[in-house]
Ligand SMILES: Nc1nc2c(ncn2[C@@H]2O[C@H](COP(=O)(O)OP(=O)(O)OP(=O)(O)O)[C@@H](O)[C@H]2O)c(=O)[nH]1
């Protein structure tokens with residue numbers, strides 16, 4: 001059957017890993033709002049793939065687990081091949097409301113946005129039964145990522161995202177896990193895509209959900225944010241703590257000198273600590289300075305010599 005070219009062709013994509021309890025309902029509900037659903041099954045050991053297919057989804061199988069980022073790469077590849085007008089990505093565990101898909105697509109279809117994010121933290125959005133530690137974790141990650149690049153996005157951790165054809169063509173990422181959430185936002189910022197947050201409710205009262213996995217994902221994403229920050233602002237990340245350590249060392253050294261009357265043991269102990277802390281401080285500051293000037297030099301080379309901006 002040919003495609004109706006008089007209206008936009010919309011596909012929903014779902015990363016899927018052992019979601020047999022929820023995938024059937026999510027696919028059925030999602031198909032009410034899109035032309036096709038693609039589930040990327042990442043080596044599930046349960047009946048997820050069979051149920052998704054029975055409910056009308058196309059299932060793409062990875063033979064080995066390639067993580068959330070790997071699943072998104074596969075989805076982008078297929079969406080480009082299918083020449084879709086928009087791709088909406090949502091979780092297969094029932095946390096995202098399929099009923100919000102039209103609201104997610106609207107800014108894309110009317111040309112206001114290239115990329116939308118279903119957001120818990122804009123007016124009208126929220127999370128049912130969202131544990132406080134999750135909220136805190138998201139805020140910490142968002143604050144860290146805003147230090148390196150002022151993304152201005154309130155919900156950097158929502159996996160409910162929709163993309164225009166242009167965004168699908170231009171976005172590139174290579175993270176394997178959930179850190180993809182930030183890499184994609186940074187890439188969108190560098191490519192000057194128009195990112196809009198759409199209020200949505202993300203559910204936490206779904207059958208599955210492991211606190212351990214969520215915390216470990218949280219640390220992976222935070223580590224990525226800090227690495228990105230140290231690449232972009234090495235002087236802030238290394239130089240500032242280095243300077244703090246150097247100042248501490250100086251203060252300790254001065255105290256050790258002044259307290260000559262104190263017992264020899266304590267004196268030596270403090271003196272040695274002062275030397276170590278001082279050396280660490282100097283090393284961090286020096287590394288920060290070297291990286292910062294390397295970055296400036298590289299930028300200078302690219303912009304001035306090769307005309308790249
Ligand atoms: N393809 C693929 N999908 C995955 C993988 N890990 C998780 N997913 C899917 O990605 C979506 C989000 O994963 P979750 O584990 O629910 O992550 P989360 O929503 O941040 O964490 P919770 O709040 O605990 O649910 C779900 O639809 C999962 O089925 C994976 O390794 N490969």
Ligand SMILES: [Mg+2]
Nearest residue numbers: 091093095209
């Ligand atoms: Mg989930």
